[in-house]
Amino acid sequence: MEFVLLIFLPVIFALLIPFAYKYVKGIHTGWFVILVPLVLFAYYLSFIPLTMDGGHAISELKWIPSLGITFTSYIDGLSLLFTLLITGIGSLVVLYSVFYMDRHKEDLGSFYVYLLIFMTAMLGVVQSDNTMTLYLFWELTSISSFLLIGFWYTRDQSRFGALKSMMITVFGGLMMLGGFILLSIMGDTFSIRELIVQAPELVSQPYFTLALVLILLGAFTKSAQFPFYIWLPDAMEAPTPVSAYLHSATMVKAGIYLVARFTPIFGASSAWIWLVTGIGLLTLFWGSFFAVKQTDLKAILAFSTVSQLGLIMSLLGAGAITYHTTQDIFTFATYAAIFHLINHATFKGGLFMIAGIIDHETGTRDIRKLGGLMSLMPVSFTVALIGSLSMAGLPPFNGFLSKEMFLQSMLAVRHFELFNFDTWGILFPVIAWVASVFTFTYSLYFVLKTFTGQIKTDQLPKKPHEAPAGMLAAPVILAGLVIIIFFIPNLVGKWLIKPAVMAVQPTLYDSPSAVDINVTAWHGFDSAELWLTVAIVILGTLLYLTIPKWQPLYKIQPAKLSLNEGYDALMRGSEKGMNRLSRLFMTGIIRTYLLYMFAFLSVTVIALLFIKDAFVVDMNSFAEISVYAVLNGLILLLSVGFVVFAKSRLAAIIALGGVGYSVALFFVIFKAPDLALTQLVIETVSVALFLLAFKHLPALNNHGETTKNKLVNLIISLSVGVMVTLVALSSHSQKLIPSISQYYKDTVATEAGGGNIVNVILVDYRGFDTLFEIAVLAIAGIAVLGMIRLRVSRKESTDENE
Amino acid sequence: MKTNDVILQTTAKVVFFIIFLFSIHIFFAGHYAPGGGFVGGLLTTGAIILLLLAFDLKTIQQILPFNFTIVTAIGLVLALATAAGSIVFNVPFFTHAFDDFYLPLFGKTSLHTAMLFDSGVYLVVVGSAITIIQSIGGDS
Numbered sequence: 031m032e033f034v035l036l037i038f039l040p041v042i043f044a045l046l047i048p049f050a051y052k053y054v055k056g057i058h059t060g061w062f063v064i065l066v067p068l069v070l071f072a073y074y075l076s077f078i079p080l081t082m083d084g085g086h087a088i089s090e091l092k093w094i095p096s097l098g099i100t101f102t103s104y105i106d107g108l109s110l111l112f113t114l115l116i117t118g119i120g121s122l123v124v125l126y127s128v129f130y131m132d133r134h135k136e137d138l139g140s141f142y143v144y145l146l147i148f149m150t151a152m153l154g155v156v157q158s159d160n161t162m163t164l165y166l167f168w169e170l171t172s173i174s175s176f177l178l179i180g181f182w183y184t185r186d187q188s189r190f191g192a193l194k195s196m197m198i199t200v201f202g203g204l205m206m207l208g209g210f211i212l213l214s215i216m217g218d219t220f221s222i223r224e225l226i227v228q229a230p231e232l233v234s235q236p237y238f239t240l241a242l243v244l245i246l247l248g249a250f251t252k253s254a255q256f257p258f259y260i261w262l263p264d265a266m267e268a269p270t271p272v273s274a275y276l277h278s279a280t281m282v283k284a285g286i287y288l289v290a291r292f293t294p295i296f297g298a299s300s301a302w303i304w305l306v307t308g309i310g311l312l313t314l315f316w317g318s319f320f321a322v323k324q325t326d327l328k329a330i331l332a333f334s335t336v337s338q339l340g341l342i343m344s345l346l347g348a349g350a351i352t353y354h355t356t357q358d359i360f361t362f363a364t365y366a367a368i369f370h371l372i373n374h375a376t377f378k379g380g381l382f383m384i385a386g387i388i389d390h391e392t393g394t395r396d397i398r399k400l401g402g403l404m405s406l407m408p409v410s411f412t413v414a415l416i417g418s419l420s421m422a423g424l425p426p427f428n429g430f431l432s433k434e435m436f437l438q439s440m441l442a443v444r445h446f447e448l449f450n451f452d453t454w455g456i457l458f459p460v461i462a463w464v465a466s467v468f469t470f471t472y473s474l475y476f477v478l479k480t481f482t483g484q485i486k487t488d489q490l491p492k493k494p495h496e497a498p499a500g501m502l503a504a505p506v507i508l509a510g511l512v513i514i515i516f517f518i519p520n521l522v523g524k525w526l527i528k529p530a531v532m533a534v535q536p537t538l539y540d541s542p543s544a545v546d547i548n549v550t551a552w553h554g555f556d557s558a559e560l561w562l563t564v565a566i567v568i569l570g571t572l573l574y575l576t577i578p579k580w581q582p583l584y585k586i587q588p589a590k591l592s593l594n595e596g597y598d599a600l601m602r603g604s605e606k607g608m609n610r611l612s613r614l615f616m617t618g619i620i621r622t623y624l625l626y627m628f629a630f631l632s633v634t635v636i637a638l639l640f641i642k643d644a645f646v647v648d649m650n651s652f653a654e655i656s657v658y659a660v661l662n663g664l665i666l667l668l669s670v671g672f673v674v675f676a677k678s679r680l681a682a683i684i685a686l687g688g689v690g691y692s693v694a695l696f697f698v699i700f701k702a703p704d705l706a707l708t709q710l711v712i713e714t715v716s717v718a719l720f721l722l723a724f725k726h727l728p729a730l731n732n733h734g735e736t737t738k739n740k741l742v743n744l745i746i747s748l749s750v751g752v753m754v755t756l757v758a759l760s761s762h763s764q765k766l767i768p769s770i771s772q773y774y775k776d777t778v779a780t781e782a783g784g785g786n787i788v789n790v791i792l793v794d795y796r797g798f799d800t801l802f803e804i805a806v807l808a809i810a811g812i813a814v815l816g817m818i819r820l821r822v823s824r825k826e827s828t829d830e831n832e
Numbered sequence: 833m834k835t836n837d838v839i840l841q842t843t844a845k846v847v848f849f850i851i852f853l854f855s856i857h858i859f860f861a862g863h864y865a866p867g868g869g870f871v872g873g874l875l876t877t878g879a880i881i882l883l884l885l886a887f888d889l890k891t892i893q894q895i896l897p898f899n900f901t902i903v904t905a906i907g908l909v910l911a912l913a914t915a916a917g918s919i920v921f922n923v924p925f926f927t928h929a930f931d932d933f934y935l936p937l938f939g940k941t942s943l944h945t946a947m948l949f950d951s952g953v954y955l956v957v958v959g960s961a962i963t964i965i966q967s968i969g970g971d972s
Contacts (some may be wrong), residue, residue, distance in 0.1 A: 125879055167896075170938050409845065415898070706872050707858070707866055711871060711874040715877055715881060715961060716876050718878075718884075718965070719965060723968050781928035783863075783942065784863040784946070785864030785865065786864055786867070788868075789862045789863055789866075790863065792869075792870065792953075793868070793949050793950050794928050794929075797926050797928075798926065798947065800953060801912065804953050804956040804957070807956055808962070809958045811900075811901070811961070811963040812901060812904070812963070814963065814964045815963050815964075818967040818968060819967055819970075
């Protein structure tokens with residue numbers, strides 16, 4: 031089967047959703063939607079044996095073959111892992127949303143359509159081998175994310191967050207497109223696989239570093255790395271299932287995917303290692319430090335996601351060191367990155383769902399109002415505790431294993447001897463360790479502040495109680511996975527991680543089984559990681575207990591100097607600047623705009639004609655001038671004069687009709703019956719239209735024009751006339767390429783089965799043009815209808831907030 | 833003020849059918865002689881405008897009780913479907929097909945998918961032109 035088509039399954043299914051939502055009232059629409067990710071998940075599972083052996087599968091759908099743009103589904107260990115995450119977490123999120131989104135209050139039709147569009151986009155991102163289609167799907171994830179964040183579009187904050195995420199991620203996407211184009215210029219292909227093969231030659235190309243930086247910009251904006259992370263906290267305005275799905279488990283990992291996928295191309299560059307590892311660590315620290323400042327449950331999770339993404343990013347950067355040295359100690363990093371990616375999806379997905387449950391059942395997400403929910407919501411508490419402790423890096427949860435590997439990899443970076451790592455490298459484990467302490471602190475902060483302590487019933491909008499079983503199902507499954515993975519890490523490693531590692535480091539391993547890494551929870555008392563973890567626990571607990579004492583420190587940073595303020599200022603500035611710029615020449619009078627256009631057009635065309643020496647008149651090519659043509663020309667001139675000098679508008683309209691009819695007569699004289707016929711009817715219809723609109727037009731009077739204005743108008747209209755005449759004369763006098771008429775004459779009966787070339791051109795040879803023209807015509811008709819019939823009266827308010 | 837336009841109305845009733853039939857003729861003749869969907873559609877529009885000038889908008893809406901935006905939509909869908917239909921037969925988008933058929937009454941007739949496309953053009957032209965005219969004319 032052509033499994034590339036499966037990428038489009040969700041979006042095709044989305045076509046049915048509005049009908050299901052409208053006509054099947056009794057059943058929550060989510061129950062239909064959940065089929066899609068479930069079926070896909072089950073199907074993609076069947077690829078595991080293939081990738082476990084280091085194999086891959088390719089399925090192709092040609093899109094624009096002439097440009098080499100194809101939809102290529104390339105499934106290897108890396109893309110399969112992401113695919114399973116997308117469909118697996120997708121199923122759980124849809125299950126959760128069935129209970130979270132009220133079927134009577136929310137517009138489920140739109141919600142699930144957006145979600146399914148996202149699913150297709152995300153599958154496309156991780157499976158595409160063609161950079162152009164990868165970019166297409168990449169932007170589609172930004173757009174569906176925009177729609178989902180702004181789902182409750184009546185809230186100002188939702189719209190603000192949606193726009194912010196779109197501005198930042200689309201900016202990154204465009205940068206990435208630039209990088210892709212540079213790569214395709216250097217490698218002469220859009221295929222990532224072929225680029226990887228050429229990797230050794232690409233390094234020495236002049237654009238290599240530029241392409242690297244541009245692609246990283248795309249990855250960093252999407253994966254919320256410093257300083258672009260600011261969109262992610264604002265994206266929390268989305269419904270919680272969306273936050274759990276897009277903004278923790280899948281979309282924000284697209285950047286991680288991109289970095290992993292392009293490591294074989296860029297890994298040999300020192301800039302890559304420095305940027306990816308450095309920015310990753312900075313983000314890890316920044317996110318974990320500011321997580322404790324937040325008071326909104328989802329904001330804490332957002333900052334924690336930012337920091338965890340930084341962690342995975344830094345590991346991928348450190349993993350690229352293997353391109354420079356064969357020492358074993360560096361091979362852990364990539365494995366740890368992939369491992370932590372899976373773990374993060376499980377525990378963070380569960381935590382987001384719990385945050386949603388708390389919001390749903392108590393009516394608030396403000397951690398200052400929450401507390402003591404442990405006895406009221408025991409199941410939620412258990413799940414939250416498991417997720418938080420895993421995030422903090424404690425056994426027996428999967429986060430512990432990957433955290434240990436992370437520390438181990440960062441310690442190893444010290445021993446790398448190239449690119450100044452032997453001097454600056456010591457910073458890496460230090461930052462990693464400090465960030466881990468804060469990670470521990472915010473994990474405790476999240477779970478303990480919410481569930482322990484004194485319950486403040488009077489501050490809660492709703493009377494809190496445990497969520498229904500269906501809503502708890504998805505987070506409980508995820509929490510179960512968190513524990514299970516801890517006990518079978520090597521099985522997960524064999525099925526999923528090692529094939530993915532091999533895809534990131536194809537030169538290092540022949541087959542996934544060659545990845546010689548065995549994950550164990552216990553490394554013995556002499557392992558540095560163990561003592562680092564112990565120190566993290568002690569210091570983290572101390573920091574947690576003293577939060578009230580040091581939390582005021584966050585206030586030192588003035589609000590004016592924050593990155594968010596910078597973004598706002600940029601947006602405000604560009605809006606104001608553009609406004610001022612356009613006010614300079616936009617007077618609101620259509621005549622002024624026409625003057626600009628005509629003046630520009632005539633000046634450029636006439637200038638070009640003479641600069642390029644294109645003006646040629648060949649008297650021999652002209653037909654003989656008949657007496658009828660002369661007479662008709664006189665009539666035309668008379669009518670034009672009448673239009674210009676008419677005192678009443680009605681007279682001008684009739685004279686304009688005269689102009690049109692004499693043009694039609696010209697067509698008759700020059701034997702173009704089709705044109706003549708059309709011109710005649712058009713003229714009739716448009717005169718009738720003029721007469722209809724007549725009563726709405728303002729009186730024909732002087733609009734305060736001076737003689738000077740009129741002189742300018744005269745000059746511009748004359749120059750337009752001169753321009754058209756010159757272009758017509760010279761284009762008739764010289765033929766650069768042979769006329770296509772002969773081809774039409776030869777083929778009109780045989781190929782097109784017609785007799786009238788003009789009509790056959792319209793419907794067959796150039797049918798595309800006609801198709802678009804009638805589309806434009808239809809749009810124009812609907813636009814006029816909309817402007818006139820559906821317009822709101824001035825008294826009605828147009829502010830949608832009211 | 834009520835104007836007396838008996839002559840115009842009486843003539844319009846007859847002339848409408850002449851123009852309308854001519855437009856249909858022009859439309860069908862299109863592939864072999866001057867004409868086609870665009871001109872045909874415009875002529876039909878012209879005929880309707882004549883009625884409109886002789887009578888008034890309300891009367892026209894009673895005589896021709898179509899929603900012309902839907903006519904536009906049908907035309908556009910017809911044109912697009914004809915163009916896209918070729919994909920089903922595994923030939924590039926917008927490949928037309930034609931052949932001669934022996935039909936009762938007509939005898940040997942050439943049938944062409946371009947005709948379907950042209951019908952779409954015809955409907956879009958009539959639909960949008962009348963939509964525009966109705967909107968502007970009906971505005972007070």
